[in-house]
Amino acid sequence: MQATAKAHTNIALIKYWGKRNESLILPTNNSLSLTLDGFYTETTVHFSEYLEKDRFFLDNKKVVGVPLNRVTSFLDLVRSLAGKENLFAEIRSVNKVPTAAGFASSASGFAALAAASSRALNLNLNEQELSRLTRQGSGSACRSVYGGFAEWQQGSQLDGADSYAVQIASEDHWDVRMAALVLSAEEKDVSSREGMKRTVDTSPFFEGWVNSIPADLKTIKEGISSRDFTKVGEVTEANCLKMHATTLGATPPFTYWHHSTLLVMQAIQSMRKKGIPAYFTIDAGPNVKVLYLPEFEDIIKNELQALPGVKDVVLSRAGKGITYK
Numbered sequence: 001m002q003a004t005a006k007a008h009t010n011i012a013l014i015k016y017w018g019k020r021n022e023s024l025i026l027p028t029n030n031s032l033s034l035t036l037d038g039f040y041t042e043t044t045v046h047f048s049e050y051l052e053k054d055r056f057f058l059d060n061k062k063v064v065g066v067p068l069n070r071v072t073s074f075l076d077l078v079r080s081l082a083g084k085e086n087l088f089a090e091i092r093s094v095n096k097v098p099t100a101a102g103f104a105s106s107a108s109g110f111a112a113l114a115a116a117s118s119r120a121l122n123l124n125l126n127e128q129e130l131s132r133l134t135r136q137g138s139g140s141a142c143r144s145v146y147g148g149f150a151e152w153q154q155g156s157q158l159d160g161a162d163s164y165a166v167q168i169a170s171e172d173h174w175d176v177r178m179a180a181l182v183l184s185a186e187e188k189d190v191s192s193r194e195g196m197k198r199t200v201d202t203s204p205f206f207e208g209w210v211n212s213i214p215a216d217l218k219t220i221k222e223g224i225s226s227r228d229f230t231k232v233g234e235v236t237e238a239n240c241l242k243m244h245a246t247t248l249g250a251t252p253p254f255t256y257w258h259h260s261t262l263l264v265m266q267a268i269q270s271m272r273k274k275g276i277p278a279y280f281t282i283d284a285g286p287n288v289k290v291l292y293l294p295e296f297e298d299i300i301k302n303e304l305q306a307l308p309g310v311k312d313v314v315l316s317r318a319g320k321g322i323t324y325k
């Protein structure tokens with residue numbers, strides 16, 4: 001009763017921002033992402049009759065408290081699907097993601113956990129079923145089941161049966177790349193979970209955000225299918241700015257941006273004026289990700305590394321979906 005799975009993180013180009021059901025993790029809008037090959041989690045789950053509770057090791061360190069509880073609650077779902085409520089597990093994960101710096105470690109983490117634990121209990125899930133299960137660990141993780149571009153369809157059913165991700169185009173469809181800029185590796189003040197709840201509950205801009213999504217999705221899907229970089233880049237950047245605008249309208253207001261975040265955003269806009277095509281996106285943290293094409297990789301890397309406040313630049317291609325060992 002053991003399995004090992006590897007999942008890559010994904011970065012949303014059209015963001016998931018807002019839940020309609022917090023316990024089932026059902027979103028208020030569809031989102032669309034690119035899976036990255038540079039960041040991943042590899043997890044082994046070993047269920048054993050000799051264990052009296054779950055134990056979780058991340059990068060060989062024992063994890064306790066809230067992160068362990070999140071893993072245990074998720075495994076409870078898997079155990080109940082398999083009818084093995086009394087079986088506990090040892091979970092060992094290795095993360096190649098700067099945790100809690102806005103690099104969506106929860107996405108690769110829960111996708112790998114869902115895949116390894118469901119396989120260890122012989123659940124035989126197809127990708128759709130696996131994505132639906134993964135969603136209940138962390139929403140954005142449901143997109144990491146797939147390589148390339150994936151869309152999380154919000155669904156309309158109350159129980160979440162139709163809320164899962166589907167692949168829009170595989171990692172081989174188009175060689176677009178993403179640079180992840182590390183500006184700060186500090187833990188963020190407002191988690192994405194808390195931030196989106198505060199926005200849904202209090203921000204007058206939230207309704208405008210939700211209403212703008214269908215048009216953004218239509219544009220980005222056309223852009224992906226015709227490999228139109230300008231179209232995809234422009235809508236990615238605009239969608240990110242809209243998401244972050246909602247947080248400024250919340251009570252109390254907040255922003256994920258640091259001083260260096262804004263400097264990088266402006267630098268990317270000036271790069272475009274110089275004829276270097278690059279577009280940014282930002283998640284629930286200060287770090288910036290930059291979408292670019294391979295022919296501009298060297299120049300973009302040099303420009304980004306030279307910016308003030310940039311501690312590291314990690315380049316990624318489109319990554320694969322879940323793989324098993």
Ligand code: DP6
Pocket residue numbers: 011012014015016017025031104106137138139140141192193282283284
């Ligand atoms: C800004 O998936 O971390 O990265 O579902 O509460 O676990 P929970 O939230 P999470 O939120 C990610 C938000 C985002 C945008 C995105 O990835 O779509």
